[in-house]
Amino acid sequence: MGELAIEAKAMRKVYRGGVEALRGVDLDVPAGCCFGLLGPNGAGKSTLVKTLLGIVHATEGSAKLNGVDYRLPASRRDVGYLPEGHAFPPYLTGRGVCRYFGRLAGLRGKELEREIDEKLELVGMAGRADAKVTKFSKGMKQRVGLAQALLGKPKLVFLDEPTDGLDPVGRTEIRSVIRKAVEAGTTVFFNSHLLAEVEVICDELAILNQGELLMQGSVGEIKEGVAASKGGKGLRVRFITGEVPGEVWEELRHEGGEREPNGFTLFLEDRERIPAKVAQLCQAEVKVYEVTPLQGNLEQAFVSLLSAPPTPTAPAAPAQPAPPAEGA
Ligand SMILES: Nc1ncnc2c1ncn2[C@@H]1O[C@H](COP(=O)(O)OP(=O)(O)O)[C@@H](O)[C@H]1O
Numbered sequence: 001m002g003e004l005a006i007e008a009k010a011m012r013k014v015y016r017g018g019v020e021a022l023r024g025v026d027l028d029v030p031a032g033c034c035f036g037l038l039g040p041n042g043a044g045k046s047t048l049v050k051t052l053l054g055i056v057h058a059t060e061g062s063a064k065l066n067g068v069d070y071r072l073p074a075s076r077r078d079v080g081y082l083p084e085g086h087a088f089p090p091y092l093t094g095r096g097v098c099r100y101f102g103r104l105a106g107l108r109g110k111e112l113e114r115e116i117d118e119k120l121e122l123v124g125m126a127g128r129a130d131a132k133v134t135k136f137s138k139g140m141k142q143r144v145g146l147a148q149a150l151l152g153k154p155k156l157v158f159l160d161e162p163t164d165g166l167d168p169v170g171r172t173e174i175r176s177v178i179r180k181a182v183e184a185g186t187t188v189f190f191n192s193h194l195l196a197e198v199e200v201i202c203d204e205l206a207i208l209n210q211g212e213l214l215m216q217g218s219v220g221e222i223k224e225g226v227a228a229s230k231g232g233k234g235l236r237v238r239f240i241t242g243e244v245p246g247e248v249w250e251e252l253r254h255e256g257g258e259r260e261p262n263g264f265t266l267f268l269e270d271r272e273r274i275p276a277k278v279a280q281l282c283q284a285e286v287k288v289y290e291v292t293p294l295q296g297n298l299e300q301a302f303v304s305l306l307s308a309p310p311t312p313t314a315p316a317a318p319a320q321p322a323p324p325a326e327g328a
């Protein structure tokens, strides 16, 4: 395994009053990826980020950020942060916000101004940054928030619900900035309660529920893992084909095949059955144009996972070498 941007072991947080927000979370975040921490409201996502950053004191556990013990201030040197539901001082301009946080990050003088220009450009706020933040829409405030989090080229950035409350256009803009940051080599740790969001943007994700990490892996692995934990066996596969001769179709129908406009779907025990099926079709001179496993969407998987009783055997953590995540 390559370098880890975050390595958390048995992180536990009991707030005063007794709420156990984290129940021993183990988490490995590979450097260079866009990592999504997914969970419903109250799952403990913000608590995890805040404990890793030393804003909230962990009750138990240990962690490293960029290889440095999280209890040391040095662990936060190369780290950016956009808190959930943040508010900027209303008397500042967009540029003023960046200057304020840039100084906190240790930037000064020309380097600071250069960084601010670069990051405002990146988030598409270069032309509008000299207005007061009170004049900004929610999306513009979030973009300035992202710009400040990315000042000084941090290796790791925590974004706590960065698209919350934004319209679809605003969401898309934020996503594209996040992808650019990842392409530039920043590890992005992204909290969200929105599946659709995480599915399109993240390389890897973990699901947190009631302070417990249920699963970690690529989007594809999570889908498969959920299917397995539901006791569900097999998968439906769509074949887009040319004409299927009658006798071949009879056979497929026996195997549970169902006609579709340009082919058929077939239920297979596992994905390893796909190549043989394709070979068999070719043998019968059926032209195969497309083969798509239909795994359902992550939303369904997520909901069924959260509503299922806890299964200690559910596949958690270390991802085995796996097929590349689709759509990542
Ligand atoms: N400062 C706090 N004091 C007491 N309980 C808290 C505090 N912050 C969060 N909690 C509780 O901890 C749990 C996890 O909260 P949080 O980390 O904010 O979840 P999420 O970010 O996933 O919505 C919730 O039950 C919440 O009410």
Ligand SMILES: [Mg+2]
Residues within 6 Å of the ligand: 045, 046, 047, 084, 160, 161
């Ligand atoms: Mg939160």
